[in-house]
Amino acid sequence: MIVDPVTTRYVEAFFELASEKGVVDEVRADVDMIAAEVGDSVVGAWIFNARVPLEKRRAKVEELVSNCNPLTRDFVGLLFVKNRADVLKDLGAAFRAKWLSSRGSVEGVVESALGLKAEDISSLSASIGAKLGKEVLLRNKINSHLVGGVRVLVDNKLIDFSVEGRMAGLRRKLMECELPSVG
Amino acid sequence: MDLRPAEVTSILKKEIESYQGESSMQSVGTVLSVGDGVARVYGLDDCMMNELLEFPGGVRGVALNLEEDNVGCVLLGSASEVREGDEVRATGRIISVPTGDNLLGRVVNALGDPIDGKGDISLSESDYLPIEQPAPSVVERQPVTQPVQTGIKAIDAMIPVGRGQRELIIGDRQTGKTALCIDTILSQRATGGGDPSNPEQMLCIYVAVGQKQSTVVDVVRRLEEHDAMKYTIVVSASANDEASMQYLSCYAGTTMAERFRDEGRHVVIMYDDIYKQALAYRQVMLLLRRPPGREAFPGDVFNLHSRLLERSAKLSDDAPRINPRYKAGGGSITALPIVETQEGDVSAYIPTNVISITDGQIFLESNLFNSGIRPAVNAGISVSRVGGSAQIPAMKKAAGGLRINLAQYRELAAFAQFGSDLDAATQATLTRGERLVEILKQGQYQPVLVADQVMIVHAGTSGGLDKVPVKQVQAFEKTFLAYMRDTKPEVAEGINSTGKLSDEGKQEIEAGAKAVASQMGY
Numbered sequence: 001m002i003v004d005p006v007t008t009r010y011v012e013a014f015f016e017l018a019s020e021k022g023v024v025d026e027v028r029a030d031v032d033m034i035a036a037e038v039g040d041s042v043v044g045a046w047i048f049n050a051r052v053p054l055e056k057r058r059a060k061v062e063e064l065v066s067n068c069n070p071l072t073r074d075f076v077g078l079l080f081v082k083n084r085a086d087v088l089k090d091l092g093a094a095f096r097a098k099w100l101s102s103r104g105s106v107e108g109v110v111e112s113a114l115g116l117k118a119e120d121i122s123s124l125s126a127s128i129g130a131k132l133g134k135e136v137l138l139r140n141k142i143n144s145h146l147v148g149g150v151r152v153l154v155d156n157k158l159i160d161f162s163v164e165g166r167m168a169g170l171r172r173k174l175m176e177c178e179l180p181s182v183g
Numbered sequence: 184m185d186l187r188p189a190e191v192t193s194i195l196k197k198e199i200e201s202y203q204g205e206s207s208m209q210s211v212g213t214v215l216s217v218g219d220g221v222a223r224v225y226g227l228d229d230c231m232m233n234e235l236l237e238f239p240g241g242v243r244g245v246a247l248n249l250e251e252d253n254v255g256c257v258l259l260g261s262a263s264e265v266r267e268g269d270e271v272r273a274t275g276r277i278i279s280v281p282t283g284d285n286l287l288g289r290v291v292n293a294l295g296d297p298i299d300g301k302g303d304i305s306l307s308e309s310d311y312l313p314i315e316q317p318a319p320s321v322v323e324r325q326p327v328t329q330p331v332q333t334g335i336k337a338i339d340a341m342i343p344v345g346r347g348q349r350e351l352i353i354g355d356r357q358t359g360k361t362a363l364c365i366d367t368i369l370s371q372r373a374t375g376g377g378d379p380s381n382p383e384q385m386l387c388i389y390v391a392v393g394q395k396q397s398t399v400v401d402v403v404r405r406l407e408e409h410d411a412m413k414y415t416i417v418v419s420a421s422a423n424d425e426a427s428m429q430y431l432s433c434y435a436g437t438t439m440a441e442r443f444r445d446e447g448r449h450v451v452i453m454y455d456d457i458y459k460q461a462l463a464y465r466q467v468m469l470l471l472r473r474p475p476g477r478e479a480f481p482g483d484v485f486n487l488h489s490r491l492l493e494r495s496a497k498l499s500d501d502a503p504r505i506n507p508r509y510k511a512g513g514g515s516i517t518a519l520p521i522v523e524t525q526e527g528d529v530s531a532y533i534p535t536n537v538i539s540i541t542d543g544q545i546f547l548e549s550n551l552f553n554s555g556i557r558p559a560v561n562a563g564i565s566v567s568r569v570g571g572s573a574q575i576p577a578m579k580k581a582a583g584g585l586r587i588n589l590a591q592y593r594e595l596a597a598f599a600q601f602g603s604d605l606d607a608a609t610q611a612t613l614t615r616g617e618r619l620v621e622i623l624k625q626g627q628y629q630p631v632l633v634a635d636q637v638m639i640v641h642a643g644t645s646g647g648l649d650k651v652p653v654k655q656v657q658a659f660e661k662t663f664l665a666y667m668r669d670t671k672p673e674v675a676e677g678i679n680s681t682g683k684l685s686d687e688g689k690q691e692i693e694a695g696a697k698a699v700a701s702q703m704g705y
Contacts (some may be wrong), residue, residue: 002213002225005252131208156226158211158272170202177198 035092108154257427282442334370334630345573347497354547370630393459429463447511592616647696
């Protein structure tokens with residue numbers, strides 16, 4: 001997930017304040033709600049539409065967070081004051097990543113040609129987690145191009161056990177191997 | 184190249200059996216934007232400066248800008264195959280190029296891939312070396328003492344170049360800069376008979392940066408005609424190659440040279456031309472949004488050239504003891520960077536930078552070139568800071584008065600144009616000067632051996648040609664050298680074996696000059 005560095009900075013400050021005040025779980029629920037609303041194509045298109053006057057957009061978002069924790073309300077208000085409403089776009093993903101990292105966890109994707117069983121995913125998570133020193137939460141994604149095996153993408157790292165990856169490696173090796181010349 | 188199918192099959196079988204597959208963790212990123220030969224990549228957390236990156240479709244790139252949230256990289260191939268959102272893999276390898284003897288005689292691109300259609304180059308993993316390497320430290324070097332014979336009388340006599348020296352060749356377009364390089368390469372045949380397996384053979388690397396492809400073809404053809412490709416590598420990043428390839432080619436050539444230097448051999452490397460490399464670097468850096476400085480060059484353009492040219496050095500004899508990287512001591516890289524000036528303006532940004540980095544400059548002038556003085560070396564403002572220590576004693580002795588004689592001649596020649604009566608001493612200086620200027624003229628692709636240079640220069644400075652008409656000096660030189668070769672071979676042999684010109688030798692040369700002059704009727 002590509003997150004803008006500005007969003008990361010705002011979210012870090014937001015998360016630290018929530019931790020200090022002991023309201024992380026409440027704030028997380030607020031953030032999930034905001035992410036769901038903003039993720040809706042109609043609402044999102046309206047909130048981030050520069051042609052809609054800022055006051056109207058702000059009023060709409062403030063109405064959305066009216067029942068949220070005061071910290072969330074303040075945070076959203078600040079975003080509009082600082083003209084950083086775009087931070088809301090990736091707020092959900094960035095906050096979740098920060099929350100996971102505070103617990104020593106990280107999310108990842110395991111791609112496979114066929115669906116994996118839950119126990120396979122958990123054993124894979126455990127072995128990769130041991131290598132990374134973190135708890136790894138894997139989500140399965142079907143990718144028929146892999147032919148067989150799995151490909152794990154976690155924390156900007158790629159671990160390729162797929163048939164496609166191995167074939168590519170073998171192709172590279174064969175291209176690089178020295179052949180005898182005659183005459 | 185012919186291949187035996189059975190052998191190939193057995194090799195491939197072995198490779199497949201031994202293949203374990205790559206299960207290591209690779210750093211990956213996503214292309215954010217791509218265009219103009221540069222890409223921005225999100226992710227790649229552990230990316231190193233100058234790390235080689237793999238894009239889909241076999242396109243490679245080099246990481247140059249490591250920023251907070253993205254990596255700026257240059258693409259070393261066609262950008263048309265790379266799309267936004269593509270996966271980029273870090274290879275964990277700093278960009279490296281192949282090195283070694285197998286490259287001799289070949290034309291390669293900035294990545295060391297052959298482009299001469301002569302098939303693949305046989306290489307092993309250990310032949311690949313990073314293109315950026317630290318220059319030898321102070322203790323690993325020794326002063327420049329051995330000469331590089333360029334075969335050009337004007338240079339070897341007055342602006343000597345030593346092994347390990349950096350001598351800039353500077354001049355406007357069409358003044359013979361490239362010709363000077365080719366002559367230098369041809370002249371190196373004399374060091375080891377043109378046999379690259381001879382440890383005495385001076386090896387040559389010609390880096391063509393931003394040149395027309397036709398120029399590169401012409402250079403290669405000339406070298407092949409004179410059988411000089413055997414000990415030469417041509418690294419070509421021509422004008423139609425990506426700017427990144429043009430900027431990297433000089434470093435690639437230097438890495439190839441360093442391999443030979445570290446094995447105790449001697450290399451001369453020409454960067455033709457380094458100004459175009461700076462332009463390519465400027466282009467890449469502006470696209471990567473580095474802040475522009477003077478003339479829009481990035482702030483580190485001085486370092487671009489200084490770190491390149493500092494790698495040219497004469498290694499100390501006990502360098503291997505100090506640093507195990509060196510397999511043998513005493514090797515050298517001599518750099519001949521070329522800078523093309525506009526309208527003779529040597530005070531422009533890049534020329535002044537390179538002048539300050541190098542150990543001297545050979546200034547080629549269009550006026551001299553157009554008036555028929557070729558090579559068009561302006562002896563007045565050309566210098567070699569290493570000087571006489573890079574000359575054999577014989578040449579030092581013979582050329583001692585040459586520079587002063589010529590300076591006096593040029594000063595008086597300006598006055599003599601007024602046509603007033605001249606006294607005998609002035610007349611003599613003019614007569615001598617005219618002939619010395621004529622002696623220093625030389626045809627292209629005709630390098631002169633050092634012993635021949637010593638003999639003709641001594642004949643000139645001792646007044647042996649004073650009676651020969653100016654137009655006949657070239658003919659005299661040919662006859663004189665042939666006469667000396669045939670009748671007094673011991674003089675040239677003495678110079679070659681001892682490096683010195685004895686008093687007897689001097690007398691023989693003077694007598695020979697007198698004999699040839701009278702034979703020609705003067």
